[in-house]
Amino acid sequence: MRKKRKGSDTDTCENIQEESKSSQQAKSANFVSHFSLEDYIRLNKRCKEDASSEPVSSCKSRLAGIATAPPCGASSLLASPGRGLKRKIGCIDVATQTGRKKKIEDEYVSGSTIGRGKFGSVWMCRSKASGVEFACKTLRKGEETVHREVEIMQHLSGHPGVVTLHAVYEEAECFHLVMELCPGGRLIDKMIEERNHLERRAANIFKDVMLVIKYCHDMGVVHRDIKPENILITSSGKIKLADFGLAVRISNGQTLSGLAGSPAYVAPEVLTGNYSEKVDIWSAGVLLHALLVGVLPFQGDSLESVFEAIKNVKLDFHKGLWESVSKPARDLISRMLTRDVSARITADEVLRHPWILFYTERTLKTFPMKSKSKNQLGHTIATVMESHGNRIAGLFLGEDLKPESLADSLSCKSEEQDESGLVDALAVAISHVKISETKRSRLCGPTGPLEQQRSSNLTSTNLCRAC
Numbered sequence: 445m446r447k448k449r450k451g452s453d454t455d456t457c458e459n460i461q462e463e464s465k466s467s468q469q470a471k472s473a474n475f476v477s478h479f480s481l482e483d484y485i486r487l488n489k490r491c492k493e494d495a496s497s498e499p500v501s502s503c504k505s506r507l508a509g510i511a512t513a514p515p516c517g518a519s520s521l522l523a524s525p526g527r528g529l530k531r532k533i534g535c536i537d538v539a540t541q542t543g544r545k546k547k548i549e550d551e552y553v554s555g556s557t558i559g560r561g562k563f564g565s566v567w568m569c570r571s572k573a574s575g576v577e578f579a580c581k582t583l584r585k586g587e588e589t590v591h592r593e594v595e596i597m598q599h600l601s602g603h604p605g606v607v608t609l610h611a612v613y614e615e616a617e618c619f620h621l622v623m624e625l626c627p628g629g630r631l632i633d634k635m636i637e638e639r640n641h642l643e644r645r646a647a648n649i650f651k652d653v654m655l656v657i658k659y660c661h662d663m664g665v666v667h668r669d670i671k672p673e674n675i676l677i678t679s680s681g682k683i684k685l686a687d688f689g690l691a692v693r694i695s696n697g698q699t700l701s702g703l704a705g706s707p708a709y710v711a712p713e714v715l716t717g718n719y720s721e722k723v724d725i726w727s728a729g730v731l732l733h734a735l736l737v738g739v740l741p742f743q744g745d746s747l748e749s750v751f752e753a754i755k756n757v758k759l760d761f762h763k764g765l766w767e768s769v770s771k772p773a774r775d776l777i778s779r780m781l782t783r784d785v786s787a788r789i790t791a792d793e794v795l796r797h798p799w800i801l802f803y804t805e806r807t808l809k810t811f812p813m814k815s816k817s818k819n820q821l822g823h824t825i826a827t828v829m830e831s832h833g834n835r836i837a838g839l840f841l842g843e844d845l846k847p848e849s850l851a852d853s854l855s856c857k858s859e860e861q862d863e864s865g866l867v868d869a870l871a872v873a874i875s876h877v878k879i880s881e882t883k884r885s886r887l888c889g890p891t892g893p894l895e896q897q898r899s900s901n902l903t904s905t906n907l908c909r910a911c
């Protein structure tokens with residue numbers, strides 16, 4: 445059960461950035477002005493390795509502000525790491541508390557290390573009782589984020605898009621979190637393998653990501669580290685959101701402060717002041733950018749230049765790589781990567797966006813699109829729109845944009861119109877879409893045993909409060 449040091453690389457961040465720069469220069473024209481995902485992932489990974497071997501003057505100190513959530517009321521905890529921890533574990537429910545009395549090695553056989561993060565390592569283990577394999581994340585005590593991560597995972601566990609927490613074992617120096625194993629690896633690796641995703645595939649992956657983000661927000665949790673490295677894939681190919689190390693609870697109308705996130709994905713308001721759950725929408729927009737065109741939108745040779753780009757670069761979704769992307773997809777991403785937080789759409793609105801609906805609704809998916817005559821096409825669309833009328837029509841403002849008129853406008857297209865043309869036709873309607881601010885549902889309003897324990901155990905320790 446000992447942690448294995450992954451690799452022995454001791455490069456500094458500067459070296460990595462130099463390497464990234466030279467490998468960048470060798471890439472094709474499309475990639476000249478961008479870090480590729482591989483570059484970014486390598487930079488990030490090596491920085492983590494530096495962080496564990498060179499705590500001072502390495503990447504850790506340079507990334508500390510952004511990559512690690514500021515501990516809430518951490519000073520006393522950090523000064524005496526052991527104090528208060530027992531009380532804090534009280535936020536873990538009855539099922540997981542059983543782990544406190546037993547040792548993990550009594551119940552699980554340890555396997556190889558499968559990942560390493562900022563706060564600990566992740567390794568495989570097998571239940572002695574059932575033979576089922578799990579992933580175990582071992583977190584060193586001492587950071588309040590560790591307790592928050594356990595509590596939030598417990599709070600969210602049960603949703604199909606969240607990695608399920610099976611048990612927690614507490615030792616003097618660490619916690620072991622026994623989680624559902626996601627053997628399909630990370631979304632980032634799939635993205636690198638597949639490069640640009642077909643829009644249909646991208647939309648289906650992205651919808652699942654947004655469903656879980658919406659769930660987090662409905663449950664009063666801001667993840668703060670949405671990125672493809674933190675999206676894992678199950679044996680059946682479903683996505684699961686993992687790594688709640690930077691997640692915090694937020695109550696309705698509350699704002700957060702403090703740098704937290706991963707540089708390329710961080711929202712501009714995190715860099716400049718107070719923020720809300722909308723930071724997850726921005727990060728998901730960065731992810732969508734990478735899914736659609738294979739590169740990250742905000743890049744630079746240093747952290748400062750990445751942040752500068754996040755704050756100021758004006759993205760142009762009409763040129764270059766975006767020319768082959770449908771207008772609705774571009775419309776969605778522009779609504780997510782908007783710096784005006786009040787104009788940035790919510791998770792619910794993303795899920796109701798025509799691009800998502802078009803590619804992911806069952807009827808639309810099986811919709812025959814090629815070789816339709818004008819009338820057939822118009823009629824089929826009218827039927828589809830009718831069956832989705834309530835959801836899609838709700839997005840449109842004004843009499844002229846009723847589903848029937850959308851069908852009419854689509855029926856004027858050529859007989860040879862293909863799928864992407866049809867998606868583009870949706871753009872006509874999208875230009876009139878009014879996405880209204882929906883009433884935020886149940887932020888920080890959980891019920892049940894966890895909430896009862898939370899209020900009794902944690903109010904005084906700030907564990908469940910946002911920073």
Ligand SMILES: Nc1ncnc2c1ncn2[C@@H]1O[C@H](COP(=O)(O)OP(=O)(O)OP(=O)(O)O)[C@@H](O)[C@H]1O
Pocket residue numbers: 492558559560561562563564566579581607623624625626627630673674676686687688689
């Ligand atoms: N349930 C799981 N099943 C399979 N692999 C997992 C699981 N959880 C984590 N991993 C692997 O371990 C890696 C690190 O896990 P995780 O991201 O939770 O740690 P972390 O310390 O919070 O990381 P980070 O430094 O990225 O914030 C993941 O990228 C993934 O490869």
